[in-house]
Amino acid sequence: MAQVTIVVPIYKVEKYLRGCFDSLLKQTSRDFVIMAVNDGSPDGCWPIICEYAEKYPDMITAVNKENGGYGSVLQYALREMKTPYFLICDPDDTLEPAAVETLLNLAKISGADITIGAKLFMYNDSTLKEYDTAYNTEFTKLESNHVYNRGTEEFDQLFFLDPSPHAKLYRRETASGIVFPEKVSYTDNLLFYISLLNSKKVIYTNIPLANYLIDRPGNTMTDVRYSAMNGQIRVFNTILDQAEKISPLPDMFWYRMFESFKFMLYQTRRLNCSEEEYSEVMTNLGTFLARIVPHGSAVRPYYRRYTKAAAVERLRDEAMLTGALSSTAYKRLAAKMLGEFKEAQAAKKD
Numbered sequence: 001m002a003q004v005t006i007v008v009p010i011y012k013v014e015k016y017l018r019g020c021f022d023s024l025l026k027q028t029s030r031d032f033v034i035m036a037v038n039d040g041s042p043d044g045c046w047p048i049i050c051e052y053a054e055k056y057p058d059m060i061t062a063v064n065k066e067n068g069g070y071g072s073v074l075q076y077a078l079r080e081m082k083t084p085y086f087l088i089c090d091p092d093d094t095l096e097p098a099a100v101e102t103l104l105n106l107a108k109i110s111g112a113d114i115t116i117g118a119k120l121f122m123y124n125d126s127t128l129k130e131y132d133t134a135y136n137t138e139f140t141k142l143e144s145n146h147v148y149n150r151g152t153e154e155f156d157q158l159f160f161l162d163p164s165p166h167a168k169l170y171r172r173e174t175a176s177g178i179v180f181p182e183k184v185s186y187t188d189n190l191l192f193y194i195s196l197l198n199s200k201k202v203i204y205t206n207i208p209l210a211n212y213l214i215d216r217p218g219n220t221m222t223d224v225r226y227s228a229m230n231g232q233i234r235v236f237n238t239i240l241d242q243a244e245k246i247s248p249l250p251d252m253f254w255y256r257m258f259e260s261f262k263f264m265l266y267q268t269r270r271l272n273c274s275e276e277e278y279s280e281v282m283t284n285l286g287t288f289l290a291r292i293v294p295h296g297s298a299v300r301p302y303y304r305r306y307t308k309a310a311a312v313e314r315l316r317d318e319a320m321l322t323g324a325l326s327s328t329a330y331k332r333l334a335a336k337m338l339g340e341f342k343e344a345q346a347a348k349k350d
């Protein structure tokens with residue numbers, strides 16, 4: 001019986017799909033199966049999936065479903081897979097030949113619930129590959145082949161990991177209870193944070209095992225639509241909904257949620273939307289912030305340790321984390337940013 005299911009969520013990636021499948025079929029391990037899920041893609045993906053499934057019937061299962069978004073694919077895969085482990089390979093990305101073998105061996109040796117490797121950034125129209133540790137090296141340094149045990153300070157440093165699915169092998173049980181929202185992107189954040197909170201052991205290797213095409217048009221790194229921004233906020237609210245059922249929650253988790261709020265806040269400067277839509281996004285972000293504020297005392301020590309913000313921004317952030325001041329501080333900031341958005345829109349018209 002295979003030990004790993006490689007889930008490939010497929011939508012509008014006809015150009016890249018063969019390269020993804022070929023990289024999976026070149027793995028040094030054969031201890032896996034591929035679940036290729038066509039999420040109602042309107043292009044030529046389904047015939048390619050069928051071609052590979054017919055050629056490799058023992059390796060590839062072809063699934064054709066109505067479009068429901070990335071989360072619906074993960075929900076389907078978790079319900080249908082039979083293996084104790086799974087990993088996700090986005091169809092515009094590839095795996096290094098030893099990826100499955102390396103991740104699975106580390107998982108078995110360590111007993112880890114999540115096994116994580118480094119990755120390589122790839123770019124369109126370039127053969128250049130750029131090494132990425134898969135975590136924020138400004139704030140921590142993870143030891144390669146080291147087991148991180150839940151409840152320790154070093155385990156909390158894992159919250160600085162990139163939540164993207166690249167080179168992450170999950171024990172199925174850690175994610176089996178997650179409920180994914182449909183019709184939104186960014187659900188890999190939900191998978192990572194809730195699985196991490198459910199994990200007792202995690203192991204990391206600095207060997208790059210996945211190749212991430214970082215600049216594909218339309219991916220979540222380049223999507224500045226109003227609907228995408230609201231979807232991102234929805235996913236992070238869902239993370240809080242499901243995390244609050246887990247006890248105890250480490251203080252580091254709340255700090256990372258506050259930093260996620262700030263990341264989304266400053267992403268709004270890139271939004272391509274109307275003034276009304278921008279105002280709605282800012283209101284939704286304020287609602288998300290309000291859920292973090294009661295945990296401000298948990299956030300502040302980490303914020304003060306790690307922030308690189310200038311003095312004015314620090315004062316504002318501290319105010320937004322203080323119950324009595326938070327609403328007023330955020331409303332002032334939102335009004336300022338809305339004014340800047342209006343000015344930018346007017347300048348475009350001129």
